[in-house]
Amino acid sequence: MTRAALAAKAPEERRERIMLATIAVVRERGFAGTRVADIALEAGTSQGLVLYHFGSLAGALAACLTMLEDEFYDDFAQHLAAENGPVERLRFMAELAAGRGAAVGNWGLWLELWARALRDPDSRAVRESQDRRWRTVLRRVVDEGVADGSFSPSSAAKSVLRLAALMDGLAVQLALNEPGMTTRKFTELWWDSAVLELGITEPAKRGKTPR
Amino acid sequence: MTRAALAAKAPEERRERIMLATIAVVRERGFAGTRVADIALEAGTSQGLVLYHFGSLAGALAACLTMLEDEFYDDFAQHLAAENGPVERLRFMAELAAGRGAAVGNWGLWLELWARALRDPDSRAVRESQDRRWRTVLRRVVDEGVADGSFSPSSAAKSVLRLAALMDGLAVQLALNEPGMTTRKFTELWWDSAVLELGITEPAKRGKTPR
DNA sequence: GCGTATCCTGAACGATGGTTCAATATGCGC
DNA sequence: GCGCATATTGAACCATCGTTCAGGATACGC
Numbered sequence: 336m337t338r339a340a341l342a343a344k345a346p347e348e349r350r351e352r353i354m355l356a357t358i359a360v361v362r363e364r365g366f367a368g369t370r371v372a373d374i375a376l377e378a379g380t381s382q383g384l385v386l387y388h389f390g391s392l393a394g395a396l397a398a399c400l401t402m403l404e405d406e407f408y409d410d411f412a413q414h415l416a417a418e419n420g421p422v423e424r425l426r427f428m429a430e431l432a433a434g435r436g437a438a439v440g441n442w443g444l445w446l447e448l449w450a451r452a453l454r455d456p457d458s459r460a461v462r463e464s465q466d467r468r469w470r471t472v473l474r475r476v477v478d479e480g481v482a483d484g485s486f487s488p489s490s491a492a493k494s495v496l497r498l499a500a501l502m503d504g505l506a507v508q509l510a511l512n513e514p515g516m517t518t519r520k521f522t523e524l525w526w527d528s529a530v531l532e533l534g535i536t537e538p539a540k541r542g543k544t545p546r
Numbered sequence: 547m548t549r550a551a552l553a554a555k556a557p558e559e560r561r562e563r564i565m566l567a568t569i570a571v572v573r574e575r576g577f578a579g580t581r582v583a584d585i586a587l588e589a590g591t592s593q594g595l596v597l598y599h600f601g602s603l604a605g606a607l608a609a610c611l612t613m614l615e616d617e618f619y620d621d622f623a624q625h626l627a628a629e630n631g632p633v634e635r636l637r638f639m640a641e642l643a644a645g646r647g648a649a650v651g652n653w654g655l656w657l658e659l660w661a662r663a664l665r666d667p668d669s670r671a672v673r674e675s676q677d678r679r680w681r682t683v684l685r686r687v688v689d690e691g692v693a694d695g696s697f698s699p700s701s702a703a704k705s706v707l708r709l710a711a712l713m714d715g716l717a718v719q720l721a722l723n724e725p726g727m728t729t730r731k732f733t734e735l736w737w738d739s740a741v742l743e744l745g746i747t748e749p750a751k752r753g754k755t756p757r
Numbered sequence: 758g759c760g761t762a763t764c765c766t767g768a769a770c771g772a773t774g775g776t777t778c779a780a781t782a783t784g785c786g787c
Numbered sequence: 788g789c790g791c792a793t794a795t796t797g798a799a800c801c802a803t804c805g806t807t808c809a810g811g812a813t814a815c816g817c
Contacts, residue, residue, distance in 0.1 A: 345813095346764065365665055367578045371805065381766050382805085388764095392805065443664050450661035452722050453654050454576055459722065466724070497739055500715030507714050511663050511670065513677070528708055531742055556783090557794065582775060592796050593775085599794095603775065 350388050353378045357399040362440060366396060366447050400448070400461045407441065408468055415472065421480030425529060428473065432502050433521040434509070442510035445503075470499050477533065486533040494532040501528055561599050564589045568610040573651060577607060577658050611659070611672045618652065619679055626683065632691030636740060639684065643713050644732040645720070653721035656714075681710050688744065697744040705743040712739055 356378035360369050371392050375382045389395040411431060418424045434442075451458035474495045480486030488494040505525060508516040529535065567589035571580045582603050586593045600606040622642060629635045645653075662669035685706045691697030699705040716736060719727040740746065 349764085365661070368665070370803090383766055383768095383807090384764080386806065387766095446657075446664060447661045449718055449722065450576070450658045453657060454579070462722065463724070493735060493738065497712060497735055500719065500735070501708060501712045502715065503718050504711030504713065504715030507660055508711065511660065511673065513674070524704060524708055524711075527704065560794080581773090594777090594796055594798095595794075597776065598796095 434518045635687045645729045
């Protein structure tokens with residue numbers, strides 16, 4: 336099996352490996368610093384193959400973008416569904432955004448994506464879609480909380496906008512590891528804001544608030 | 547005077563012109579897309595001169611960064627001092643950040659700066675200093691308000707952190723002109739948050755909140 | 758077994774763009 | 788006016804990639 340079997344499922348697997356390599360390199364060097372040669376090296380293939388599969392460096396980067404997007408979202412949606420009520424869900428979102436699960440190490444990528452979105456339509460589309468997804472979920476959780484009486488925002492729409500924006504803003508500090516900003520502080524600050532915005536009374540049960 | 551005088555003060559003036567050109571080009575093309583040739587063209591000089599004055603493209607970009615920083619801050623501090631009380635000052639900050647004065651067209655640059663700061667120490671330093679300045683001023687205004695009874699935050703430090711972060715987050719949307727995000731909405735959303743955070747009772751007098 | 762389509766490689770090509778440099782101009786003290 | 792220091796230029800240089808390409812290997816239908 337060894338040689339033959341490996342080669343057999345190679346094409347698709349190879350393609351995948353290149354995409355993963357692309358993400359890895361972009362994480363390390365950033366979009367601007369990513370070269371075809373780096374990707375090939377990381378993936379253990381030739382430069383030619385990268386171009387063969389994705390047509391151009393830009394193509395590879397684009398593929399990596401959409402992959403990232405889906406990866407993050409799938410992971411997230413799955414875990415969110417496991418939570419019980421709106422308060423727990425909200426708490427989960429706060430913790431996830433701060434750096435649990437698939438978000439780990441991704442904020443840096445988002446920062447780059449934002450900058451890129453200023454000029455590159457593909458990046459803009461990905462960023463927009465990602466953002467919309469996130470806000471939609473947040474909105475749903477808030478509505479759920481309003482329905483069952485846990486939340487009482489003066490305006491759900493505005494609260495969602497602000498809470499989403501606050502996350503982005505806190506994320507900048509986290510990504511640039513501003514002295515004093517930590518995962519815990521991120522969660523705490525955001526959660527306090529959510530309490531204020533939504534008038535949450537019931538304390539969150541999930542996660543170790545302590546310390 | 548014409549020819550001679552112009553040439554006389556030329557060196558310094560030329561240098562300045564190159565810096566301004568650099569800012570202009572960076573605004574238009576972004577950091578990554580800025581070439582020495584673009585700067586030279588915009589400044590009406592040769593590529594050689596750009597390198598002569600700043601040593602390298604990176605040097606020119608760095609110079610433009612610090613210039614930007616000072617430019618923004620000076621303009622800002624001057625206007626802020628003109629406002630009367632803490633509520634007015636806060637309101638002024640909300641409006642300025644949303645796009646008045648020197649901030650116009652700068653949010654895109656900030657986004658780029660954040661991304662750059664992930665890897666470039668110079669950019670990181672500028673961003674950090676800029677951020678600290680802004681938060682310091684915000685803190686001062688808040689303290690002032692606490693002192694004269696206009697504000698009553700549960701924690702001044704946390705409120706300042708959150709309000710500053712919220713601005714950055716809203717700025718992302720504004721810079722990428724997310725459909726639905728406008729200068730007015732920016733101000734409105736942020737101001738509502740400030741009211742909530744600081745427990746402001748007195749309505750803001752400044753600025754045309756109306757339509 | 759044979760031919761064809763898919764995969765894959767490594768080297769070479771070519772464009773782009775930062776940097777160097779020799780030559781020239783300009784202002785300025787003497 | 789003479790020279791020296793500072794500015795300024797434009798062209799040439801050269802490193803760095805992205806991309807192309809001609810050639811092989813591999814799988815697969817017939």
